[in-house]
Amino acid sequence: MGSETLPKQFIFNEKMDKDTLYGLYTDDFPYIEEIFATTLRHFDPDFGAVQLAYENGSVEDLKKAIHKIKPTFGFMGLLETQASCKKFEDECAVAASVTDITKEYTNIKNMLLEARDIIQSEYLRLKAFNANPL
């Protein structure tokens, strides 16, 4: 009986929606690695803008900063994080000041940090996966 070569499959972190990822990138894993790398390269400045806006007490800048970073998570298949960003953006739109949304800010900040860790970890796993041709 001859052996068959099955296409390599990468199992993404359970928090990443694999249908979204395959819908966007099919199974082009080197490209997904590239996209993850780009995301990580720009994550800290974009996340920094969120933190800075909060620290400066500007609810308008906070709304803009969260709006900017929000689609990142869609591109990463982190749909729950993207939806939470949308919710937080809406909360910013009606908040009079950042003190009105302190609790929500802490939640979203933790969520973004967790998302960054997931992306980082998946990027390293993908890199190893792509480096191994077998």
Next chain:
Amino acid sequence: MSLSCIIVEDLQVAADYLNRCCEKSGQLDVKGHFLAVPGALEFLNSNVVDLIFLDVEMPGATGFDLLDQIAYSPKVILTTSKPEYAFDAFEYNVTDFLKKPFTYQRFLDALKKIPSAAAEVTENTITETGVDHIFIKSDGKLIRLNNEDILYIESMGDYVKFVTGEKKYITHNTIKNLEEKVSKQSFIKVHRSFIINIDKISNIRENGLFISGKEIPISKAHKQEVLKRLNII
């Protein structure tokens, strides 16, 4: 025929993804990516593109601000994560609205709504010249420009820009072709890229002239002819 386009998008990962979609389609030639409106505006003031992939909310100015400021109307596909902009998109007559993130198939569906560049090119030409006016086709309309309102005409590659005191119009044509069509009484070619309205010159220097604050070069080949046409005492 491929369409020229630019990407105006402040999120790098979204811009990279879009760029990849453009390359993959084989139908688009991406001329540039801009992270904010001012850079895109500067590019569009001296280059003509068929299509803009345009984010809405960006630092400093919105995508709609950009559309308000450019002198012509390329096709526009909005790329945003906010469906709330759909009404504005309709108002600005954009071709489609891609909600980020979008699949390649959705991207292709949007692209199918863009008429071919070839169709546009045949449409945007001068249709009639008269003694004191010309008609140009721009943005799908026939527009009458009186000679006295035109300050100068500037080449933009395969396009030309008609500059009046009020507005700029871009149409598909060449300076060489226009040289034959515009009124020789009112206009003169001063450089391979410029035809000017001779009545609008405010002053002339060694290698240039000024019209409404804009410095326009005079080439050596055209200088004698320009000086001959002026009422120099």
